[in-house]
Amino acid sequence: MLKVITNNTANFFKKIGFDIVEFIKENFGILIGFAVLCVALSIISPAFLTESNILNILRQVSTNANLALGMTLVIIICGIDLSVGSIVALSGTVTGGLIAFSNVPITAAVFAGILVGTLAGVFNGVMVAYTGIPSFIVTLAMLNIARGAAYVYTGGQPIRVMNEDFNVIGAGYLGAIPLPVIYSFIFLLLTAIILNKTKLGRHIYAVGGNKEAARFTGIKIKQIEIFVYTFSGFLAAFSGVVLAARMFSGQPTVGNGFELDAIAAVVLGGTSMTGGIGKIGGTLIGVLVIGVLNNGLNLLNINSFWQLIIKGIVILAAVYVDMMKKRKEAQV
Amino acid sequence: MSKVILEMKNIHKRFPGVYALKDVNFELQAGEVHGVLGENGAGKSTLMKVLGGIYKVDDGEIYIEGQKIAIHDVEDSQNAGVSIIHQELVLVPHMSVAENIFSGREPTGRFGFIKKEEMLEKAQRLLDFFHLDINASQLVCKLNIAEQQMVEVARAISFNSKILVMDEPTSSLTEKEVRFLFATIQNLKSQGVGIIYISHRMSELFRITDRITVMRDGQYISTKMTNQTNVNELISLMVGRELTSYYHKISHGLGENALEVKELTRRGVFSNINFNLREGEILGFSGLVGAGRSEIMKSIFGLDRFDSGEIYIRGKEVTIKSPNDAMNFGIALVPENRKDEGLIMKGQVGYNMTLRILNQFIKFINVNTAHENQIISTYVKKLGIRTSSTLQLISNLSGGNQQKVVIAKWLAAKPQILILDEPTRGVDVNAKAEIYEIMNRLAQEGVAIIMISSELPEIINMSDRVIVVRNGSIAGMLKREEFSQERIMHMATGGIS
Numbered sequence: 001m002l003k004v005i006t007n008n009t010a011n012f013f014k015k016i017g018f019d020i021v022e023f024i025k026e027n028f029g030i031l032i033g034f035a036v037l038c039v040a041l042s043i044i045s046p047a048f049l050t051e052s053n054i055l056n057i058l059r060q061v062s063t064n065a066n067l068a069l070g071m072t073l074v075i076i077i078c079g080i081d082l083s084v085g086s087i088v089a090l091s092g093t094v095t096g097g098l099i100a101f102s103n104v105p106i107t108a109a110v111f112a113g114i115l116v117g118t119l120a121g122v123f124n125g126v127m128v129a130y131t132g133i134p135s136f137i138v139t140l141a142m143l144n145i146a147r148g149a150a151y152v153y154t155g156g157q158p159i160r161v162m163n164e165d166f167n168v169i170g171a172g173y174l175g176a177i178p179l180p181v182i183y184s185f186i187f188l189l190l191t192a193i194i195l196n197k198t199k200l201g202r203h204i205y206a207v208g209g210n211k212e213a214a215r216f217t218g219i220k221i222k223q224i225e226i227f228v229y230t231f232s233g234f235l236a237a238f239s240g241v242v243l244a245a246r247m248f249s250g251q252p253t254v255g256n257g258f259e260l261d262a263i264a265a266v267v268l269g270g271t272s273m274t275g276g277i278g279k280i281g282g283t284l285i286g287v288l289v290i291g292v293l294n295n296g297l298n299l300l301n302i303n304s305f306w307q308l309i310i311k312g313i314v315i316l317a318a319v320y321v322d323m324m325k326k327r328k329e330a331q332v
Numbered sequence: 333m334s335k336v337i338l339e340m341k342n343i344h345k346r347f348p349g350v351y352a353l354k355d356v357n358f359e360l361q362a363g364e365v366h367g368v369l370g371e372n373g374a375g376k377s378t379l380m381k382v383l384g385g386i387y388k389v390d391d392g393e394i395y396i397e398g399q400k401i402a403i404h405d406v407e408d409s410q411n412a413g414v415s416i417i418h419q420e421l422v423l424v425p426h427m428s429v430a431e432n433i434f435s436g437r438e439p440t441g442r443f444g445f446i447k448k449e450e451m452l453e454k455a456q457r458l459l460d461f462f463h464l465d466i467n468a469s470q471l472v473c474k475l476n477i478a479e480q481q482m483v484e485v486a487r488a489i490s491f492n493s494k495i496l497v498m499d500e501p502t503s504s505l506t507e508k509e510v511r512f513l514f515a516t517i518q519n520l521k522s523q524g525v526g527i528i529y530i531s532h533r534m535s536e537l538f539r540i541t542d543r544i545t546v547m548r549d550g551q552y553i554s555t556k557m558t559n560q561t562n563v564n565e566l567i568s569l570m571v572g573r574e575l576t577s578y579y580h581k582i583s584h585g586l587g588e589n590a591l592e593v594k595e596l597t598r599r600g601v602f603s604n605i606n607f608n609l610r611e612g613e614i615l616g617f618s619g620l621v622g623a624g625r626s627e628i629m630k631s632i633f634g635l636d637r638f639d640s641g642e643i644y645i646r647g648k649e650v651t652i653k654s655p656n657d658a659m660n661f662g663i664a665l666v667p668e669n670r671k672d673e674g675l676i677m678k679g680q681v682g683y684n685m686t687l688r689i690l691n692q693f694i695k696f697i698n699v700n701t702a703h704e705n706q707i708i709s710t711y712v713k714k715l716g717i718r719t720s721s722t723l724q725l726i727s728n729l730s731g732g733n734q735q736k737v738v739i740a741k742w743l744a745a746k747p748q749i750l751i752l753d754e755p756t757r758g759v760d761v762n763a764k765a766e767i768y769e770i771m772n773r774l775a776q777e778g779v780a781i782i783m784i785s786s787e788l789p790e791i792i793n794m795s796d797r798v799i800v801v802r803n804g805s806i807a808g809m810l811k812r813e814e815f816s817q818e819r820i821m822h823m824a825t826g827g828i829s
């Protein structure tokens with residue numbers, strides 16, 4: 001019975017282009033690290049390995065998971081998206097404002113919030129594709145613009161939205177599983193399918209791996225770039241709305257520094273900052289490592305200042321180990 | 333008998349899935365030009381990379397001037413007096429020619445500041461020796477691949493090493509540059525430098541080498557005195573069997589005009605280009621490095637804009653603004669520079685081969701893997717691509733095998749008009765014959781083919797007509813019965829050379 005289930009899941013994952021054996025081989029180092037982390041935490045803190053804590057971790061990582069999925073595509077095409085944290089704030093405040101100030105129906109407000117954030121992503125993509133300004137600069141500008149817009153719109157104050165129907169979007173459950181976790185899971189599948197199962201996915205790797213060769217192959221580079229930044233913007237916008245719903249409020253200060261956690265997760269997951277290489281499975285592990293680390297440090301009552309330092313060191317160490325491994329392989 | 337300057341003994345090297353060097357022995361004398369010959373993937377470059385400190389040996393010993401030495405990295409190798417021109421160019425694109433030539437060894441003044449003037453002057457002197465139109469202060473990324481190759485040569489020579497390795501230094505050079513290179517080699521030789529010369533161009537090996545070592549399947553086969561051997565013997569040593577006809581052009585009737593170009597001009601690059609290409613025809617494009625042949629093709633293929641002129645396909649005027657437009661008209665372009673223009677080096681063999689034809693097996697999110705694998709294995713067989721698996725990273729293939737993948741990528745698109753820019757760059761004799769046969773077969777099926785090649789024998793043997801380009805314009809056109817090396821060279825140089 002168990003065998004049937006595992007076989008079926010393996011087949012399912014294969015279908016979306018996910019090979020479990022490859023996955024373990026490629027992420028061996030970080031998987032070991034992750035396992036050690038989990039075992040250590042479950043020994044030190046009895047609260048760690050409980051159903052409620054695990055669901056809690058999953059819910060906490062869901063935002064970063066969404067952002068990291070988009071960021072994976074961006075980094076594969078050799079770019080970076082620094083604006084996602086600000087877009088989270090912008091879309092959340094827009095949706096919140098429309099409901100609270102303008103009495104717009106919830107569905108429409110949600111839709112509008114997501115649209116605004118997505119348009120910010122479109123703007124990033126168009127600028128990168130057509131002006132040749134480096135993505136670092138374009139999205140750094142958008143980081144300021146979107147954050148500024150959120151402040152302007154709200155006057156700098158959080159917008160309270162005491163609406164149960166809205167709240168359910170972020171705080172609801174499907175069975176025992178929090179809705180944000182469900183959303184992230186869907187996005188995970190979606191992104192994996194795009195990367196592994198579509199022409200678009202192969203073109204994304206080509207643009208990141210060698211833009212010139214992609215041009216010679218007739219790949220529409222500008223379209224790919226615009227799609228990728230738009231996708232990243234959309235995921236950020238969606239996360240922003242969900243976050244606002246869960247907190248009963250659209251806050252202009254939310255999402256500060258989210259882009260950095262997303263980048264960290266992507267890099268931990270083995271995606272190359274020089275483009276062309278990266279897998280969704282790796283990013284997922286990266287997200288979980290950061291999430292479990294955060295959770296564990298909280299359970300151990302380590303103060304948040306120290307948490308930052310520890311997180312920084314872990315990221316550095318993990319990427320260093322990975323690089324050493326790759327360099328060794330290259331030199332043989 | 334002159335003195336032995338380098339000895340490599342019982343060298344072994346394994347990669348995952350490939351036993352690249354099996355007990356290889358090699359010996360080089362001072363003042364000798366020693367050719368190394370072998371099929372694509374035979375292990376030639378690997379042997380040189382072991383000598384150059386890029387790869388560590390698994391087993392074996394290296395002696396330089398009788399001293400046993402251990403080479404752990406590139407610096408060890410340079411200190412031992414070895415300098416290498418690698419098969420794949422390794423210049424830094426956004427640095428100047430001079431900076432590339434002297435990188436790491438810049439002449440410095442009192443406070444460690446680089447003496448820029450002196451560096452530029454020295455570099456320019458090296459370049460001028462090859463009579464090249466390259467300015468030492470130019471950025472490398474502005475140079476074409478042949479010019480980059482010459483910069484690599486200049487760089488390698490500037491080390492004043494005792495042992496100079498050239499791994500296919502002429503693969504994109506034309507006769508003119510080859511002559512200057514050979515003059516340089518003769519000069520170094522008389523100074524007692526030992527030179528290892530790897531090439532798939534038989535005629536060059538016979539012109540310049542004193543001895544030739546043949547390798548096959550990672551093994552040392554034999555070493556012959558150049559003046560006591562011949563092409564057939566060498567080929568049978570490297571392939572392991574007799575290979576009969578090597579060039580054979582099949583002539584047959586030609587069809588309608590497939591492509592016609594009228595007054596095509598791109599200011600400062602080429603001007604007033606007129607030619608036609610018929611179905612079933614192989615049209616050779618000859619000329620010196622920098623004459624503008626590749627640039628003309630890039631404009632036709634929609635990669636570069638052009639200022640004026642018209643393009644007709646099967647009699648109808650067309651507008652081509654992008655490679656996609658060109659592909660829709662059935663045009664394919666196999667670019668000259670596989671590393672930068674042809675391949676996604678971070679991707680696998682199969683991925684690269686099918687990148688152009690995803691439509692054939694991906695429908696929305698439904699990938700027909702069986703069909704994809706079938707396409708891949710067809711071309712792997714057809715072109716004899718040597719790879720441990722189609723999931724192997726393309727960067728782990730030997731240079732010639734990478735070239736075959738680029739060709740496969742475009743053949744798979746089944747073009748009606750096929751433009752080949754140096755299609756046999758770095759490809760061994762056996763695979764060359766294979767590629768010629770494919771060209772013949774396609775031509776017979778009515779495909780119109782343009783072949784740019786810097787290798788004159790190839791142009792002469794394969795083309796129905798040859799167009800010679802000089803300084804961005806067409807210097808002349810020759811019919812098959814008018815072909816001769818002298819005539820083409822004369823047109824290409826304008827009679828100066």
Ligand SMILES: Nc1ncnc2c1ncn2[C@@H]1O[C@H](COP(=O)(O)OP(=O)(O)OP(=O)(O)O)[C@@H](O)[C@H]1O
Nearest residue numbers: 347352372373374375376377378728729730731732
């Ligand atoms: N880094 C690597 N990892 C795995 N396999 C490799 C690597 N480098 C070379 N090989 C394999 O070793 C073999 C020898 O390659 P090598 O580049 O030495 O061939 P070569 O004789 O120089 O061929 P060519 O004429 O095509 O340049 C090939 O089968 C190649 O695929």
Ligand SMILES: [Mg+2]
Nearest residue numbers: 377419730731
């Ligand atoms: Mg080689």
